[in-house]
Amino acid sequence: MKLIDKDNKKPTTGFATDAIHWGYKPSSHQGALNPPVYMTSTFAFESAEQGASIFGGEEKGYFYSRISNPTVALLEERIARLEGAEAGLATSSGMGAICSVFWSLIQHGDELVVDQTLYGCTYAFFRTLVEKFGIKILAVDMADLKAVEEAITPKTRLVFFETPANPTLRLVDIAAVSSLAHKHDALVIVDNTFCTPYLQRPLEFGADVIVHSATKYLGGHGDLIAGLAVGGAEMIEHVRLSGLKDLTGAALSPFDASQILRGIKTLEIRMDRHSQSAATVARYLDSHSAIEAVYYPGLESFPQHELAKRQMSQFGGLIAFEVKGGIVAGRALMNSLKLATLAVSLGDAETLIQHPASMTHAPYEEEVRQAAGITDGLVRLSIGLECVDDIIADLDQALTQEYVELAQAG
Numbered sequence: 001m002k003l004i005d006k007d008n009k010k011p012t013t014g015f016a017t018d019a020i021h022w023g024y025k026p027s028s029h030q031g032a033l034n035p036p037v038y039m040t041s042t043f044a045f046e047s048a049e050q051g052a053s054i055f056g057g058e059e060k061g062y063f064y065s066r067i068s069n070p071t072v073a074l075l076e077e078r079i080a081r082l083e084g085a086e087a088g089l090a091t092s093s094g095m096g097a098i099c100s101v102f103w104s105l106i107q108h109g110d111e112l113v114v115d116q117t118l119y120g121c122t123y124a125f126f127r128t129l130v131e132k133f134g135i136k137i138l139a140v141d142m143a144d145l146k147a148v149e150e151a152i153t154p155k156t157r158l159v160f161f162e163t164p165a166n167p168t169l170r171l172v173d174i175a176a177v178s179s180l181a182h183k184h185d186a187l188v189i190v191d192n193t194f195c196t197p198y199l200q201r202p203l204e205f206g207a208d209v210i211v212h213s214a215t216k217y218l219g220g221h222g223d224l225i226a227g228l229a230v231g232g233a234e235m236i237e238h239v240r241l242s243g244l245k246d247l248t249g250a251a252l253s254p255f256d257a258s259q260i261l262r263g264i265k266t267l268e269i270r271m272d273r274h275s276q277s278a279a280t281v282a283r284y285l286d287s288h289s290a291i292e293a294v295y296y297p298g299l300e301s302f303p304q305h306e307l308a309k310r311q312m313s314q315f316g317g318l319i320a321f322e323v324k325g326g327i328v329a330g331r332a333l334m335n336s337l338k339l340a341t342l343a344v345s346l347g348d349a350e351t352l353i354q355h356p357a358s359m360t361h362a363p364y365e366e367e368v369r370q371a372a373g374i375t376d377g378l379v380r381l382s383i384g385l386e387c388v389d390d391i392i393a394d395l396d397q398a399l400t401q402e403y404v405e406l407a408q409a410g
Helices: 015-021 048-055 070-083 094-105 120-133 145-151 174-182 233-248 254-265 267-286 305-311 326-336 366-371 388-409
Strands: 002-004 011-014 087-091 111-115 136-140 156-162 187-191 209-213 227-231 291-295 318-323 352-354 378-382
Touching: 011 015, 015 070, 015 254, 015 267, 070 087, 070 227, 070 254, 087 094, 087 233, 094 120, 094 156, 094 187, 094 209, 094 227, 094 233, 111 120, 120 136, 136 145, 145 174, 156 174, 174 187, 227 233, 254 267, 267 291, 267 318, 267 388, 318 326, 326 378, 326 388
Parallel strands: 111 136, 111 156, 156 187, 187 209
Antiparallel strands: 002 011, 087 227, 209 227, 291 318, 318 378, 352 378
């Protein structure tokens, strides 16, 4: 994938090249191939006048790592480049990114329109906005553009969705929803965690802000917690000085920033492997007699497959499916796996499997969860970097064992 220079509209260096090199020159850091980790909370000034100038925003510089830090700043510049944004902001978690953005951009009397299918903690955050702060939030099925259009009013300040959605993998048409929102001057925020900028770049389809849980594919190794947001320079600076500095304090450590920078270097080849293996596993599950339904954007049987081809370059490493026999059979399957790990999160080198209804999406009220398509029997599978034949062999033995156990129990 070639990135586009916004000024002259010509292809420049490729995605992987920028993921490895953008924003950093070893010659400016005593030849260090990898960026230094600035493990410091505060920064010294050359004079009292300089300190006042930096604090007042008249001079660029660092003064406290909750607001900015050279290692973190490089990560912010790099993710902005990869997403095609003017600026980026790093936070201590994906929820830190979401909360910092929303607390900065909403005020009393605003209305929000959000998708009905969201990560459980995101859903809990919006529920808190309603219950404690009186913000009006309308949750609609954003795959239904008519429902979106009816929900957006002149009071709508922000429109938020994930695509693909967690955990059902249902898609939202970014360009169409953005067009509807912009007619009312509402801003569009997209959670791009599942795709990363390598598979999907929502700003190119009209979105205004992108958020990530960098814990997932961007870090890539399950060893850190982090979040990122990108958008226009003025807006991101406002989020930094309001949402991050004063409202959440969700600052990312320099060490974790360096780990994400390392992870991003291999993002392209990892996402290629995740996507290729997931497609193979999805086809296997789709043909298995024990499987009730498979949800994967890369399958031609997926209802939004054509939309997936329009706004995604590949189809990602997440699969959702239901086994025949519902939750009992699903739990038997998960307990019988030997290679795949029963754990929440996603985007790791290891294949992870979990039960959304009782784990990641437990904050949902049952009837709301069911309406969002998160059924009791739904299983979410994050395909790792193991040999795909071994992943399939593990699923195959578990599905066989599961039905032996159920037959014996019955």
